[in-house]
Amino acid sequence: MSTLIAGARRRARRWLDIAALLRHVPVALRLAVLLLNVMLGLLPLGFVIAMSVTLQRVPDAVGGGPAGAWGEWAAVLAVAGAAFGAQQALAPFQAATGELVVRHVDQWCRGELMRAALADAPAMALDDQRLLDRLDAAREAFDRAAASPGDAAAGALALIARYAQLTGAVVLVGWAVDPLAAAVIGATALAIRFGQRGSLGAFGDFYDSITADKRKAAYVKNLATGPQAAKEIRLLGLTDWLRDRHRTETMAYLTRMWQGRRRLLGRPFVVLALVGLAGGAVALTRLALAGADGRLTLLELGVALQAVLILMRFGVYFPEADVQTQYGLIALESMRSFRDGARALPALAPDRGLTADLLPRRSVRFEGVGFRYRPDGPAVLDGLDLELPVGTSTAVVGLNGAGKTTLVKMLTRMYDPTEGRITVDGHPLTDIAVRDWHRRLAVIFQDYVRYELSVADNVALGAPRAPADDETLLGALRRAGAADVVERLPDGLRTVLSRRYRGGRDLSGGQWQRIGLARALHAVHAGASVLVLDEPTAQLDVRAEVAFFDRFLELTRGLTTVIISHRFSTVRRADQIVVLDGGRVTERGTHDELLAAGGRYAELFRLQAERFTDESGTPARATAPSAAPAAPAAPAPTPLTDVTS
Template identity: 55%
Template structure:
């Protein structure tokens, strides 16, 4: 049971939230540009007033019908003037209506363009990966993206709906003035209070429903995943082969109902009794005004002209207390993604104190000349979590090939993320020829690095873009793109495509082709090599041959090392297969987040340490597999 003091406080908070929403919408509206914003506002004001003009003109015309009938010389000039006003108001209203939709669409698209730009900036540039990959922020990011996936109304639609709502209020104001003119200020006040009471009640119920909707974000995310799983192509083969359709269908229904059932229950709870109460308010208010109109008409105080005006005006005020399909849902739900975006931006700003936050700097990144060094670098993905890297010291000579090997979970990929400045060390520093990378602009340093991650992207785009996006300024340089493909061993792959570089690398498009895992890895490598051609001086390959067999991997590294050595590229190769990096200039063994040993292949084998042990174990396994294959093919 709420105390008397709590109820007013909650009421004030609700008013502030509601006012804040309108302020936010008004703040977004100018993003559409001054001409579109002003044009939309003025047009909707005119469209809001025109119905009142039409009511007055038609009532005047009808009021003079008896006089027109008695006239022997035809319709007087005043009749034509009034008729012209009636037809003019009707025609102008219908002429302007399409422009109302056009301006609303223009405002919506321009505001959405602004918001999408902010979302791209925060997710692709500003927000550290510690924010984007934090599970507690997944719902927030999902909400920020939802509108632009057209799952809910967009911020642009909310901004475009504000002038449409203004038209409704102008129409109400005109009708109230007419009621006051025909009856009295008291009747106008009753009509106004009744209309606004019902209106605010309807919006209040919608606001409470919206809060219920917001609380079910996680359910919607799970339902969306199951819907994509059930209807997409990614899992279709496995679902068919394992006969998973009954399970997928049942799980999809379960997740869908777990989100819909609370909405249905809440909707009944939130809307039934408020609907009864608001209907009662509307009945009492409307009956009062109509009763006053009937009373004054029976007493001869209201003429036929005024009766026509009054009836139509009262009906407008009574119809005001409903939900407006063109603006209510849009203004209530359209800001959900915008508010999620603002919270994401605030998270981005607050995370400036986070140890993984990339410092803001405009200083240019140094060109590596001699040495890239990790000095006592430690890192953990979450505060209090075990360290993935723990006091790691590592030197990467410029112009040489450094291979970093170790078992899964040793911290190799994390090391790449730190080198690429996707994360910042929890402790320690990374230097380039003595310059601390933390003092340099992150994007400037990232332009000096070309990286192939384990989970490299397979763009459903033509082969030209799949390779050319490594250096966008070389995208139209076909010679450079083909040279990168040749260097990566992907020349034959490109030549085998039906339209060469113009062939889409996806079967989802006419004439498209898909590639094998090994072919995709060579395309990804070509993308990285084009980045080197475009100005990057450090090439990092994170498990670049995981899709290749052992022989293919050995050939790949032999070709790559020859190419990189000839160009003087600083290369860092991450691998869990020890045998394939034996020709690297330097091999570093990482285990438990530290450098365990380092040297050339020959020196590490002579030392008989961890590298030699694991190398021999893997070599024996591959030898046994090779012998088994020979036995199987022997007649």
């Protein structure tokens, strides 16, 4: 009994969730859809009554009954035709108005999902596999690959027509036969309906539980059919492997789904069929007995037969509502699950609303900063002390895993330190309004986004709220060394950077990196005061990288700049260089000072320099502390060198 009560409560809660979604639909549209569906539910019953009256009057019209019988018969037939015609005329509007409902509801839901993923959720939510499954399930719905919350709302409104028809049919059976027959056939219809929806709901929950399997199959399919990996797939001959892998992943997912369908839908179908057979037999038996006793007129017999058939069909699948409401609610639950799960994670400390205008004026300081991605995880930063003086360039170097990128996440307040604090001119960074602080930053991460938009848009997105004419954008591109790239494009700044669009062009890795750098430099032009570049030249060859840093540090002189790099030789002109090791600063100084100290920096610098040789085959000289070493004469052969730089 408790299970039934819990199931009823869960079902009621789902329908209340759908009703809540309808608040985001304009009142006029809601009323119009409600009236339309009531009419679509009652018009078939009007047709049933009118046709039954028509059949009753046929004998009088044909057999020479009272004067005007033919006229009355024709009038009733016209009413039946009008009811049928009105139903056919209004039916397309059910889909049309339903689509309007879908758009209003989904527009609100997309906004909620965007706020949850991009604003409310802490950064660690996007590293949580369970939450990513929920996010993918919600996105699948909004990509129209599955039913969305808007579909659920529209499907629920479409059910009004079905239940209006059910109510009217029960009334007609009660009038034509007797209340007992009406109660039996009405209860049978509802039992089959609720049973069928219960089975569909159970299968829907099961289907939602295999999201991870669906993601695997979808990934392989997208990999095999998309352009991203096409060259490598062809070169390595991976077509057969991908075909076999796609079949394996798809069959693993489908086998689980088929087993679930048989288990959750097969047995209930047999039980519900028997319930329908029993209820229909009782109603039709009472109808037959009433007819045999002469208690039914031809009108009542016609109405009763058609009404009973309507009720017996009520328990079947409704294409305009069932999938939409069931799976649309799964999408809604996925969205809420992601949002609520993200909110349950440790959030950033609430700021005190301190404005970031004109900050920093003196320095940004890391004071004993420690950080762990999980409470039981290893310390990525451990007692980090670092000062970033305003107007100077700081290069942060170290081996992979030293904590360089995590330092950037701390500086940009994607995460808060688990120990220590970061201050800006003595103010705790946690006191400064986060959005305000972000506007003071110009950041290019290692995995910067390559937007499939025009060159102008790709650069302007560095400061989307700042006005940006073509000359301003070209200035940022020139400073990033990308002006010649744009000049060679067919539509210049208006060229879309993707081959998937007419007239679009793709760029090499090095060219894209220059576009990304131009984006950051545009943000600086728009008012950002701290420039952070995380491995900004990873896709440039060595000569291009050295040339870039020489020019870049000159262009940004006087700006507070943080450069993360694993190539020691390219950051030697920075005002200060800090070496991270084990999550803390182990060395600090200028390039010459660190070489002279003979510590870890000098060791790693020489190891990297030995990878390159001059034209005579001797190691490139890079150890003299009195002068900056020259750029290597020739890089070691590598297939990844950007020949366009």
